[in-house]
Amino acid sequence: MTLDALAFGAHADDVELSCGGTLIKLAGMGYKTGVIALTRGETGTRGSAEIRAREFAKAAEALGLAVHKMLDIADGRVEVTWENKLKIIAEIRAHKPRIVIAPYWIDRHPDHENASQLVRASAYLAGLKKIETAEEAFRPVKVVFCQGRFEFAPSFIVDITAAQAQKMNAIRAYTSQFHRPDRPGATPESGETLIARPEFLELIESRDRRYGAQIGVRYGEAFLVREALGVDDPVAFFGPEYQWTIP
Numbered sequence: 001m002t003l004d005a006l007a008f009g010a011h012a013d014d015v016e017l018s019c020g021g022t023l024i025k026l027a028g029m030g031y032k033t034g035v036i037a038l039t040r041g042e043t044g045t046r047g048s049a050e051i052r053a054r055e056f057a058k059a060a061e062a063l064g065l066a067v068h069k070m071l072d073i074a075d076g077r078v079e080v081t082w083e084n085k086l087k088i089i090a091e092i093r094a095h096k097p098r099i100v101i102a103p104y105w106i107d108r109h110p111d112h113e114n115a116s117q118l119v120r121a122s123a124y125l126a127g128l129k130k131i132e133t134a135e136e137a138f139r140p141v142k143v144v145f146c147q148g149r150f151e152f153a154p155s156f157i158v159d160i161t162a163a164q165a166q167k168m169n170a171i172r173a174y175t176s177q178f179h180r181p182d183r184p185g186a187t188p189e190s191g192e193t194l195i196a197r198p199e200f201l202e203l204i205e206s207r208d209r210r211y212g213a214q215i216g217v218r219y220g221e222a223f224l225v226r227e228a229l230g231v232d233d234p235v236a237f238f239g240p241e242y243q244w245t246i247p
């Protein structure tokens with residue numbers, strides 16, 4: 001199926017946390033969206049590959065995705081290899097997205113950093129005719145990077161105010177990963193992961209709130225592009241909605 005926007009994450013739940021609100025918003029605008037997780041999450045501290053696949057499907061429904069898929073790259077061993085690039089090239093060619101969303105290239109988890117490199121390289125390589133796969137060559141218009149644990153100075157921020165509550169619903173679909181009120185007492189000492197602590201979801205919400213404030217709306221998600229963005233008409237582009245962001 002042809003998509004307008006395709007987001008890649010190393011693991012199920014990566015995309016929901018970083019740009020779930022934007023995907024919900026795009027789907028609401030009538031765009032076809034998709035998420036591809038490079039791994040099945042089998043080495044995660046909590047949950048099994050089966051549980052994570054079920055949760056991934058539930059989150060996909062909450063995001064309104066047209067396509068969601070897990071590839072079979074080994075979790076914890078997402079490496080920048082030709083074999084892995086070919087798997088991603090095949091997906092980009094199959095779905096022909098105008099924009100590809102990739103994780104930011106600096107991260108605590110090596111899978112995330114390698115996923116970033118793999119997706120960026122593959123988006124370019126997918127356009128080379130001499131690299132042969134089942135589908136014909138296709139290159140997305142733009143690769144945009146979304147935020148993981150480490151922050152960047154955003155190239156642009158998307159207003160997700162109307163989608164933020166639904167984003168939190170998508171995140172809560174991962175019941176094996178995140179805090180539930182019926183399972184209190186998560187602490188580092190009890191072997192709980194960082195993301196299972198109750199304050200983790202608050203952190204996501206407060207980050208969205210902070211990026212929203214930067215563009216004068218309630219909630220926002222930050223994105224980075226490597227190239228300068230062209231603006232045809234600065235007067236129209238910096239319209240009345242920019243009044244809140246003048247320093």
Ligand SMILES: [Zn+2]
Binds near residue numbers: 014112
């Ligand atoms: Zn991850």
